[in-house]
Amino acid sequence: MYSRQIFTLLILVACSTLVAQVKEIDVIGTLVEEATMQPIPYATIALYKNNSKAIITGTTTNDKGEFQIYTSVADFYIEVSFMGYKTKTITDFTITNSKIDLGKIKLSEDNEILDEVVVRAEVSKTVFKLDKRVFNIGKDISSTGASALEVLNNVPSVAVNIEGEISLRGSSGVQILINGKPSVLADESSNALGTITADMIESIEVITNPSAKYEASGTAGILNIILKKEEKRGWNGSISLNTGTPDNHSIGISLNRRTEKFNLFTQIGAGYRSLPRESEAINRNLVDDEIIYSDGIAYRDETFYNITLGTDYHINDLNVLTLSGNFAYEIEDQPSETKFRFYDSNNILTSSWLRRETTEATNPKYQYEFNYKKQFKNNEDHSLLLSALGRFFGKDQSSQFENRTISGTDANSDQQTDTDFQQADYTFKVDYTNPLSDTYTIEAGAQYVINDVGNNYEVRDLEGGSYVVNEDLTNNFEYNQKVLGIYFTGAYELEKWGIKAGLRLENTDLETLLTNTDESNYQNFTDYFPSIHASYKLSDIVSFQLGFSRRIFRPRLWDLNPFFNIRNNFNIRIGNPDLLPEFTDSYELTSIYKIGKASFSSSVYYKYTTDVIERVSTFEDNVTTTIPENIGTNGSVGFETNGKYSPSKWLTLTGDFNYNYFDRNGTFETQSFDFSGRQWSSRLGAKIGLPADIDLELTGRYQSGYKTIQGEVTGFAFLDLGIRKKIFKGKAVVNLGVRDLFESRISESNVYQSTFETYSFDQRGRFVTLGLSYGFGKGEAMTYSGGRIR
Incomplete structure (x- = not known):
């Protein structure tokens, strides 16, 4: 079919030059996918003479699915076609002032061909x-x-x-x-x-x-x-049940009601899951030749509930109001057990002890949102969007730590912690888009974001039979950040090429405060962020994109907060309230091309970052403390390619590969951190259609190791597997999924310094899930799980 389209286009181009220019008719429209409403680029639009198969002229859609075609022949019909979709013939249209506006043309997938497997x-x-x-x-x-x-x-x-x-x-x-x-x-x-x-x-x-x-x-x-926000008329819905090991049980319901004026939608979920995590750590004191080993297992057992409610109200064809809200509630239980062993300079075990943690937490979180969108009569893309968003997250957590001596020196030292965390965020936006013509488009807008956070953390040590507040580890951290941004962009786009440029101005106002010690940090800065993008369609099968942008990474709350979890008090991480933001200049050239049944995208990119935030480890009294610091610059050049290949109806292969070489320069406390390194990753997936409406899917991934400023991170590979069976004509689906089939997905790192060395290892293990989903009304079967992986 693909070769037929190419041959058709060649004929169209030849024929179009022979058409007499008497009084041209302008035919315009936009081609979209019926299921997703996403534009379909590079589809064929052909005009044929009525009662004949003779071609008059033709064209292809651009990246936005849009097309424009001229003809001097008034007696014709229109045929729209694209590989994998049903061909649509249009005979009913109106010519007004020598113009035919077909609006949005929806193409549905060719199920007769594809449903076989x-x-x-x-x-x-x-x-x-x-x-x-x-x-x-x-x-x-x-x-x-x-x-x-x-x-x-x-x-x-x-x-x-x-x-x-x-x-x-x-x-x-x-x-x-x-x-x-x-x-x-x-x-x-x-x-x-x-x-x-x-x-x-x-x-x-x-x-x-x-x-x-x-x-x-x-x-x-x-x-x-x-x-997702279902758009089908009437009632639609889906219900899903999941179970798995380790414990992963959930139920999810999705409902939608669509009328002429309203679109009501809701999603409800509840469940329980347990996430085990095995860990190991080694601290080597190279000065005193002492070693501390620790290993153990920790769980995050969660019961969770969530509900999303929303509605779109179509005031008329040009004005829409959207109100939505989400509420989630989590109940956490985090038991852990870690064994410690201390070896002296003669490699003799002098003491060992067990540290048990019992942590309970409740996490309420919710958000609410209001949107108003106005479209203008002259063009559906001419729009004004106003939005306001509020969100809240809270954590009420208490922990009990017990140390019990196994052998040697008495290591009993019990502790308690309490955390009262609250975060409120507000975002206000206005966006205006105006296609001034078929080729020119401008965008302008503004955004104001408020982040207000408080983290009250208290540590108590057991002394003389009672718990006493440890003032050195206790404090209340307050974080308040306001960011105001305004922007303007302009785009010029033709059928073959386009360019888009813009400028954004942002002012950041950040203040942090440790209330107990009255330590504050205040930053206020304004920066400019230009961007430019260009595209060029060399042919129907090859296109290029070029892009540049300037970006900022503002330190997050946990990067700034100087207090930490004491689960393993020989390996602790703390924040740094004096951190500065990173700035990155990013350049990229991307090519998109198709070869037969395969499609590919490849990119060459370069990034240059200043004030790079790196985690630096220090060592004292056999305790490793890791803290983020701004250290120098990083230049990275990389290559990425990904693609999809369907050699037959029953087999689809996907893959991607990314390689980058980086050059680090910087010093910290007289120590040089100049070095170069590389890292790469790859992924390969295969989906195989089997008889009896059964599908098999395999996805493998490899992540290479790479250098860090003080050591290295180890590479790993893992494989995921899935099997699916459709029943009841696709209304119900049974799924079996296995993630990390060989339990090979790990996190492993080393720090090598002149006075100390550290090693850390973490592993989640294999996850197996079994799911059943059923769609009702006009809906389709969907999969659901209300949990997360952390």
Whole structure:
């Protein structure tokens, strides 16, 4: 079919030059995918003579799915076609002032061809736009019972480590947005995407070089998670049940009611999961030749509930109001047990002891949002959007630590801690978009963000049979940040090429305070963030994108807060309230091309970062303390490629590869941290259609080791597996998922210094989930899990 389209286009081009220019008719429209409403680029639009198959003229859609075609023949019909979709023939249209406006043309997938083994919509796929990539989430088996973190880990260019830290092309400092805005659901203090689940996600936008329209935070780029909001008329819904080992049990319900004026939507979830984590640490004192070993297991047992409610009210065809809210509540129980062993300079075991932790916490979190969107009559893309968002996260946590001597020196020392954490955030935005013509578009807007946080932390030591407050480890940390940003962008886009440039201005006002000791830190600075993007369509199968942007990474709350968890009081991490922000200049050249049944995207990029935030370890009295510091600069040049290949109807292969070389320069306390290194990662996935409507999916990933400023991080590889069976004509789906099949996904690092060495190791282990989902009304079966991985 692909060769037929190419042959058709060649004929169209030849024929179009022979058409007599009497009185031309202008035919315009936008081609979108019926299931997702996403634009379909590079599709074929052909005009044929009525009662004949003779071609008059034709064209292809641009990156936005738009097309424009002229003809001097009035007696014709229109045919729209694209590989994998049903061809649509349009015969009913009106010519007004020599113009035909077809509006949005919806193409549905060609189920007759694809339903034999695999349906196209089941597989996640990427759509390229001028300044971003949109990863549309299919019903991939690997997403069964998955949290948003696991879904992100399957997105090209994105990696999520065992700790839940998200990186983009190997760099941290990623800004996470929900529906284009900050959210308590994606805030690190709320344990990163705790209640967002695979079935709730429509698509994920990967923005490695954001335009000036976006907030400048995030030196690595932006990940924008778009949540589903069902648009089908009438009642639609889905219910899902999941179970697994370690304990992972949940129920989820999704409901939607669509009328002419209202779209009401809700998602409800509840469940319980247990997340074990094995760890090991070694502290070597090279001066006194002493060693402390520790190993143990910790659990995060969670009971969780969440509900999302919202409505769209269509005042008329041009004005829409949206009100939505989300509430989640978590009950945590975190038991842990760690064994310590102390060896002297003669490598003789002198003492050993057991440290037990019992931690309980409740975490309420909620957010509410108001949006008003006005579209103008002259163009549906001419719009004004006003939004206001409020969000809150709280944590009421208490911990009991007990030390019990096993042998040797008495190590009994019990402790208690209490944490009262509260965070309130408010975001106000206005965005205006005006397509001045078919080629010119301007955007302008402003955003004001308020972050107000308090973290009251108290440590008590057991002395003489009673607990006494440890003033050295107790304090209340207050964090208040306000960011005001304004932006303007302009775009000029033709069928073959386009360019978009913009400038953003942001003022940051940050104040932190340790109330008990009256230690404060105040920063106020204003910065400019330019961006420029360009694209060029060399042919129907090859396109190029070029981008530049300047970004900022503002230290997060936990980077600044100088107090820490004392679970392992020989390996502690604390924050640094004096940290400065990082600034990054990012350059990127991307090519998009298709070869037969394969499609690829490759990028070459360069990033230069100043005031790089690195975690530095110090050693005293056999205790390793890790603290973030601003250390020098980092230049990184990299290459990335990802692609998809479907050699047959029953097999789809996907893969990506990322390599970067970095050069670090900087000093800290007279110590030089100049060095170079490299890191790379790869991922390969295969989806295989089997008889009896059964699908098998395998996804393997490898992350290389790399140098750090004081040591190295070890590489690892792991494999995920999924099996799915459709029943009741696809209304119900049974899924079996196995993540980290060989229990090989680890976190392992070493620090090598002249006076000490440290080693740390963490592992989550294998997760097995079994899910059953059923769609009713006009809905389809979906998978759901209300939990998270942390």
